[in-house]
Amino acid sequence: MFLNLKRLPALLVTALLVLGLILVYCFLLYQNGTIPIGGKKAPSYVIVLFFQWYLVQLGIKNRGNQVVHFLHLFVYQYVFVILVGILTFCFFYWFYQSSEGLQILNEYIRISLIELAQYQKVIVQQEGQNYFMELKNNISQINAYSIAKDDFFQKLALSFLPNLLISLYYKRS
Secondary structure (H helix, E strand, O other): OOOOHHHHHHHHHHHHHHHHHHHHHHHHHHHOOOOOOHHHOHHHHHHHHHHHHHHHHHHHHHHOOOOEOHHHHHHHHHHHHHHHHHHHHHHHHHHOOOHHHHHHHHHHHHHHHHHHHHOHHHHHHHHOHHHHHHHHHHHHOOOHHHHHHHHHHHHHHHHHHHHHHHHHHHOEO
16 A cells, blocks of 8 residues: 555654745745735645645655556545645644734734725625625734634635545556
8 A cells, every 4th residue: 555654654744844835835825925924825835735745756766667556646646635634734723823913913814904994895896885894894803823724724615626646647557
């Protein structure tokens, strides 16, 4: 089987490396005036995708001509993505509860509400006043947990198709 307990330490070390690279990416965004929340952080998924591919390629290379079922590769990648998701969830949850994180989060909410107000007329015309008020309330309720949870589930959702394609490409039957 491609995924066994011997591979878990390597997956964990790689997941920690990916977490570090994502944090560097977020730090660079913030230093350049962009708050790394939501869609601004989404390109960091390329880092996860690269390491998914790298781990599978390395594992296939080490196995030689042995048979590898695509589901083994698929599960192997998902274990990696879940590890990265758990690590980023924990870090973002912890960070956005800290004083520095709360300042960044409050600034993000303030900027988002200002931007929403700029489009109020169009939103109300197209979607109605109730929708606008619900959107405004939802933005105001963003917190550390919601950011961490969204990041975790986005990683899982965004990894499905690449996992499938990488697994099918590298399978050996």
